[in-house]
Amino acid sequence: MKIKNVISKSIAFAFIAIAMLSCNDDEGSSIGLTNLNLVFEDDFNGEAGAAINSEFWNFDIGTGQNGWGNQELQYYTDRPENVSLDGQGNMVITARRENFQGSAFTSARINTRDKVEQQYGRFEARIQMPGGRGVWPAFWMLGSNIETEPDDDPATIAWPFVGEIDVTEMRGQEPFRTIGSIHGPGYSGGGAISGELDLEDERFDTEFHEFAIEWSPDFIDYFIDGIRFNRITKDDIPNGADWVFDDQPFFILLNVAVGGTFVGFPVDSTPLPQQMIVDYVRIYEIAN
Amino acid sequence: MKKIFTTKKLSYLIATLFLVFNYGCQPDDENLPEATFPNIADVFIDSFSAGLQYAAFGTSKVTAFDVDSDITFQGDLAMRFDIPNTNDPEGGFAGGVFTTGVGRNLTDYNVLTFYARASKGETINQIGFGLTFEGETFRTQVNGIQVGTAWQKYFIPIPNSARLTQERGMLWIAEAADDGSSYQLWIDEVKFENLNTIILESAQILNGADQVTAASAGSTITIDGTSATYNLPSGVLQSLTTTAAYFDYISSNESVATVDELGVVSVLSDSGSSIISATLNGLEADGSITFMDVDASGNVDDSANTEIMLPIGFESSTLAYNPVEFGGAPSAVAANPQVGGLNNSNNVLRTQKVTGSETFAGMIMDLDVSVDFSGSEQVTALVFAPEAGTTVLLGFEDGAIGQASQVSATATTTVSNQWQELTFDYTGTTNPATSYNRMVLIYNNGTPGDDSVYFMDDIQLTDGDGGGGGGGDNLLINGDFEQGMTVWEGNGFNVQTDGGNSFNFVDVATAGDPFAVNLSQRGLDISDGDTFTLTFDASTDAATGSRTMIAGIGLFEAPFTNQAMEVTVTDVTQTFTIELTANFTSTDSRVLFDMGADTGVLVIDNVILELNDGGGGGGGDNELTNGDFEQGMTVWEGNGFNVQTDGGNSFNFVDVATAGDPFAVNLSQRGLIINSGETFTLTFDASTDAATGSRTMIAGIGLFVAPFTNQSMEVTVTETTQTFTLELTADFTTTDGRVLFDMGADTGVLVIDNVSLVQN
Structure with missing residues (x-):
């Protein structure tokens, strides 16, 4: 993985830290897009144990191909044990250590494909992340015309050509670090363009943080709790590579994977179950 | 710089030899001005910190410790232990304590951290802090940390730093080589820190057990089995063994029992009850000990009875209690092995499971009057077993029918060689039409006998009065006021x-x-x-x-x-x-x-x-996914898995052409966690078509793999859709159990829908 930028800061002393940073593009400031209109919001209000709103969300079920392409170990379900509202205004995805359908773990992955899609704007979610070695949560986005099964349909595009924007993903053994990446042709998987932000003496799995991107033509800004910590632009991708983020709307995904090539595998002392608690997801468009 | 002191001979198992000095807990009764102690965090950074001394354990290889200027994590010096060969005549392990002469105030910190590496991958037996040769009131230790050949940071959390106002034990270690051959262990940058990234996940006293024991005035019991589990900054759990003195204790009734700061319980009264529980840094610890009222009249006295019936106290000299052994467990009425405490009666039921017995060896005893479960489906009995963890299976059946009519329940002892009351819960399993006139008793079912002797007494139904409990346990003590002026309080308590x-x-x-x-x-x-x-x-x-x-x-x-x-x-x-x-x-x-x-x-x-249980009224959660087949061809499996949809409703459909083995046409859903003895309600709708008229099928729960143990029943379906409800008690334990429908023994159409499995 190419690390474009690593910023370590303490939220409590954010402004002191800012003074010491020497970054481009006003990184470390809260400066972002100002002309935003809220176009989608899910506050996850409802009774404890209730299902999420199917007008917005789809479930991915099962183990995918080769553990969703990453040798992940979990079986994704739509059971309330794995994904439901908590009755306190949150949606909870719970990764569990249990034998199910031949898998050793269960969890959930939800997406807004064909239901809520947007090109450009601000995409944000307030989340208390799960942790634990081998646990891999993510709030991310894919191009809307992704090819899910190999086909000859020219209207669908295979990954990574379709583009992927990871607002945040985390390795559970590094509960202090959020990683924001983009994947495209020539810069996918281990070659993704990434920026990281490390909390100082705090953990993402003990409290809520707001993770956001602001996606404009030619660049994407990454925010944590309203502070911008990274910008990825056309200039950051390899020479000759295609910038695939100006072509189509993207949809949102939220999931907690267990195991896999990115995060490594859980151990007996991995604390499970683990919960990704999502307070809200919001999408803003850029006003004309 | 090098300081090595050999001291009096000490065992590797230090705990057994130390006296506990209650320093730090003694009242300052002379009104001396409160002493202040330094809050120095550093233990060993590049040298011994102020006042730090090292003393080796007497039986260890006392020359094993040195400082090293060549290999350090950072700075000038690291600590090095030359762990000896385990057959080294000078001592087969390395270890000792790092202490300060003046105690330190560690209340600002929550963890001891250090870096370590070794010349080969090793498991460190014990490492912690809070141990001195003068006391170990606040000893902690982590067992079995893994050290590799690269430097790595380690964490030993302080369970409750408010306690450490003048701690002298900065670090201690005891380590023998895993494979017996010597190696080198380096430790550097040892210091106390205050990290927000250490999370207390759980705590235990008494190894997490909820013990019940007799209150005996004047006795003292020391809380032990104390530990805590932490979520480390690396996202893994680590268990820490602590002393009882880190916990805060609560007695529910201080007129019966009190607990001091060190976890020593003093029992003040024989009458009344008290529950001792604990918290660690505000987190409620698992485990408790309940002191129960001791009252001789509380034991079952059936000496005047003319028939053998519950409650049974084995006290009659005229009734012919007739325990009959099976499989090698001779049983008889015998003298109470330990009069006092919970059991002051003279006679009890003695069972010896002899060496070489069947694993299921036990006894049956016929009753003159059947057990009436209409008021209560719980039975309590006093049990005296040689070991904690002894399982006790107590069942009742109709002697004329035998096992097919049996209800049974298992309880487990948590104390050894001590009377203990166990509760056997038959809720939901008894049948009002059955005459439960025979008692069945098996100790450690599934394990061959070893000549151990077990005793039982005071077999009785729980108090059913108070109307319609029907499940759940009463959280109150003396709720019926039969124990008199105890536990309750208030000016209206009379x-x-x-x-x-x-x-x-x-x-x-x-x-x-x-x-x-x-x-x-x-x-x-x-x-x-x-x-x-x-x-x-x-x-x-x-x-x-x-x-x-x-x-x-x-x-x-x-x-x-x-x-x-x-x-x-x-x-x-x-x-x-x-x-x-x-x-x-x-x-x-x-x-x-x-x-x-x-x-x-x-x-x-x-x-x-x-x-109230989470499920509530409607009754339990369906253990199955896609039980109504509306999600289509998912989760279920088997050659009889075939979802069809008609008029918006999906269901499973098979049409068997040729009769054969029942399992030749099958439908299953696997991945169910089922434990032996658990009861389930399997509900499903089934029908056939007019041409078939009626046919049979088998439905139940079982293992997904050989030996395919199962609990199932044959049902007959007709062309009218019926809802079948089967009550099933698992006789197997698995994390990959299944619901099964075997449909191959009969020909014709079979429609199955709305399958639900609910644990009772």
């Missing part, structure tokens, strides 16, 4: 006895604030959102006619948050049942009766508080 029944009695002369006349039982562990059923009987006298009172649950202390209701009682005894949802959290919550707002007599009896 037990009277009439005609053998005890109850609480007040007569309010002047109306005032409701709480001006009150009755409470505290020490209840209640969390926000828990729902409870409070049941009690209440009445007034004819002169009063009717009056009101308030009943509910709440905090024992300010702000006295509570959930309560006003009820009106009359001169006819009524049973009140109130559903309450807690809006507060406290381990010292109470049941409350506020009676001061109205005048006149108020009699309260048979108070029961039960925690």
Whole structure:
């Protein structure tokens, strides 16, 4: 993985830290897009144990191909044990250590494909992340015309050509670090363009943080709790590579994977179950 | 720089030899100005920190420790242990304590951290802090940390740093090589830190067990089995063994038992009950010990009985108790091996499971009167076993039918060589039509005998009065006031006895604030959102006619948050049942009766508080996914898995052409966690078509793999859709169990839909 930028800061002393940073593009400031209109919001209000709103969300079920392409170990379900509202205004995805359908773990992955899609704007979610070695949560986005099964349909595009924007993903053994990446042709998987932000003496799995991107033509800004910590632009991708983020709307995904090539595998002392608690997801468009 | 002191001979198992000096816990009774102790964090950075000394364990290789300037994590020096060969004549392990002469105030820190590496991958036996040669009140240790050949950071959390106001034990280690051959271990940058990234996940006293024992005035018991589990900054759990002195203790009734800061329980009274529980840094610890009322008259006395029936105390000299062994477990009425405590009676039932016996060896004993489970489906018995963890299977059956009619339940002892009351729960499994006239008893079912001797006594149904508990355990002690003036409190606590029944009695002369006349039982562990059923009987006298009172649950202390209701009682005894949802959290919550707002007599009896299960009314959660087949071809499997949809409804459809083995056409859903003895309700709709008319199938639960153990039944389906409900008790344990439908033994169409499996 190419690390474009690593910023370590303490939220409590954010402004002191800012003074010491020497970054481009006003990184470390809260400066972002100002002309935003809220176009989608899910506050996850409802009774404890209730299902999420199917007008917005789809479930991915099962183990995918080769553990969703990453040798992940979990079986994704739509059971309330794995994904439901908590009755306190949150949606909870719970990764569990249990034998199910031949898998050793269960969890959930939800997406807004064909239901809520947007090109450009601000995409944000307030989340208390799960942790634990081998646990891999993510709030991310894919191009809307992704090819899910190999086909000859020219209207669908295979990954990574379709583009992927990871607002945040985390390795559970590094509960202090959020990683924001983009994947495209020539810069996918281990070659993704990434920026990281490390909390100082705090953990993402003990409290809520707001993770956001602001996606404009030619660049994407990454925010944590309203502070911008990274910008990825056309200039950051390899020479000759295609910038695939100006072509189509993207949809949102939220999931907690267990195991896999990115995060490594859980151990007996991995604390499970683990919960990704999502307070809200919001999408803003850029006003004309 | 190098400081090595050999000291008096000490065992590798240090705990057994040290006296505990209660320094730091003694009252400062001379009113000396409070001494201040330095809050130095560094233990070993590039040298011994101020006042630090090293002393090796006497039986260790005392020359094993040195400092090293070549290999360090950073800076000039690291600590190095040359771990000896385990057969080294100078000592087969390395270890010792790093202490300071003057205690340090460590209350600002929450973890001891250090870096370590080794010349080969190794497991460090024990490492911690809080140990000195003068005491170990606040000893901690982590067992078995893995050290590799690269530097890595390690964490030993301070369980409760408020305790460490003058700690001298900075670090201790005891390590023998895993494979017996010597190697080198380096430790560097040892210091106390305060990290927000260390999370206390759980804590235990008494190894997490909820013990029940007899209260014996004057005795003391030291809380042990204390530990805590932490979520480390690396996202893994690590267990820490601690001393009892880090915990905060609560006695639910200090007139019966008190606990000091070191976790030593002093029993003050034989009468009354008290629950001792603990918290660690505010987190409630698993485990407790309950001291029960000791009252000789509390033991079952069936000496005057003319028939053998529950309750059985084995005290009759005329009845012919006739235990009959099977498989090698001779049984007989014998003398009580330990008179006192919970069991003051003379005679008990003795069973010896002899060496070489069948694993299922036990005994049966016929009863003259069948057990009547209509009032209660729980049986208690006193058990005396040589080991904690002994499983006790107690069953009842119709002697004329045998095992097919049997209900059985298993309980496990948590103490050794001590009488203990065990509860056997048959809830939902007894059949009113069955004559339960035979008792079946097996100790350690599944394990061959080893000549161990077991005793049982006082076999009796639990108190069914108080009306319709039907599940759940009463969280209250002395809810029926039969134990007299104990556990309850308040100025309205006044037990009277009439005609053998005890109850609480007040007569309010002047109306005032409701709480001006009150009755409470505290020490209840209640969390926000828990729902409870409070049941009690209440009445007034004819002169009063009717009056009101308030009943509910709440905090024992300010702000006295509570959930309560006003009820009106009359001169006819009524049973009140109130559903309450807690809006507060406290381990010292109470049941409350506020009676001061109205005048006149108020009699309260048979108070029961039960925690409601999550599922509630509708009954349990379906263990199955896609039980209605509306999700199509998913989750289910088998060659008989074939979802069809008609008129918007999906179902499973097969048409068997040729009859054969039942399992030749099968439908299963696997991945179910099922434990032996658990009972399930399997419900499903099934039908056939008009051409077939009727046919059979088998439905049940079982193992997915050989030996395919299962509990299943044959049902006959017709062309009219029927809903089948099967009650199944698992006789196997698996994490990959299944629901099964075997459909191959009969020909024709079979439609299955709306399959639900609910654990009872």
